[in-house]
Amino acid sequence: MPNVYHCSIVLGKYMETLSNKTHGFWTDKRVLELASGAGQGIVSLSAAALGAERVIMTDIDSAVPALQRGVRLNGFEAPQVQVTALDWTSRSQALSHIWNDILSNPTTPSSTPRPQLDYILASDVIWVDYLVPALVETIADLMHISKERRDSGTHHQDEQSITSRPQSPVLLLAYQFRSTRSDQLLFESLDQLGLQRTKISLDGENVDEPDSVYMDSKFRKPNIAIWKVWKE
Template sequence: MVRVRGIQVGATHQETLLIHELDDVCDTFTGRAMTGSWVWDSALLLSHYISTEFDLRGKTVLELGAGTGLPGLTASRLGADRVILTDVGPLLPGLRTNVEANGMCGRVEAYELVWGSDELPSRLTELVGEIGVDLVLMSDVFYDPSLMGAMTKTLKMVCGRETKIWAATEVRDSAVECLTELASHGFEAAELASRPLSQIIRDGSNCEDVGLSDSASSGLAEEAGIVAVAATEAGAVGAEHSVCSVAVCCSV
């Protein structure tokens, strides 16, 4: 089953993205249904945040664990020069469908990338080496502490000294455990700010014909907090590509 959602983005919410959600995407190895093909609250939050807090014009943006690609597509709609969406293989058809549905072929590309891989997709290697990535986006990625080592390995490969990394997640026990594990790999978090989640979602200003599913909204909190994460030591992220800062948006 395919469900198409129209989601308003931008500081004034005058741009609409068409997002296809697929119910029949399964993990290649386990056969289990994958939830990455649905729009979650954290993706809405991150899309809103980049619309108001970052000038994307002329930037190169990479989204890791992109799922439906909403934050990355938002970045393109708001003026980013280049956007690379990445996720595991089963989610790529849905990502590419959303790129095509929004007329972004040529400006937005989608590739398979498994965290912790020794090599990056050739196009991403080209961007990192010749241009550099200005902004890395991630939403709802802090759910399994055992993946943090692989995540940080990939971040070290794609980030330069001026790269910013913003991620959105709902606060839950596993997210806290992930941030703790992230610290063991040379990163630490500090809160920057908070904002009412209601102004993003409940007033409908960020969504048009988008209903939050019961599974996505049952734990909806009233505020969203922003924390910054930075490498704790000079060598923590490698000599060539040193992460300057990471910002994590959390529902609290």
């Protein structure tokens, strides 16, 4: 039986609600979903349905055929939606394929430089501690965080000039709390990269926050939160 994780439903609904709040929010966006096995690509399919220009679904190699079937069954096709294997523990070749092949040819022509990715999407990707280091390193690669910055754990600007660096994507992480240890390991690892993060309000109380929305209570779970993570 295919798995549809609660986090995927919550993040997909958030993306839809954000699009309703800001009409066309996902139009022309380039997004990549990180997954770690057995998911059904709900978040990626939501992005495609909401108008994203390029959607890259990634997972371990054994999960790719199921994701490809889901893309076909939902009426999407390349180049808008593409599926590729991405093993976080051995990722250099896969990332090279994503940067140089999948993202090198935009679906719509543009006269201005475009970011390689606008958003990284991830839902319920951590359920055991040993996945955290590989996930964080993969996020660092996708956000173009230098090796020096990772090793030093400082928040200084990379030596490469800001104008010559690719624009860094924003991570939307739907995270299910399972243990204090996992929480601490994940968020301390992200902090060591110098990343900023905020927990997105889903109850409509922070009306002045552009990322906050109101979602029906049936889509809000006490142990599930959506975090926005970005590099300044």
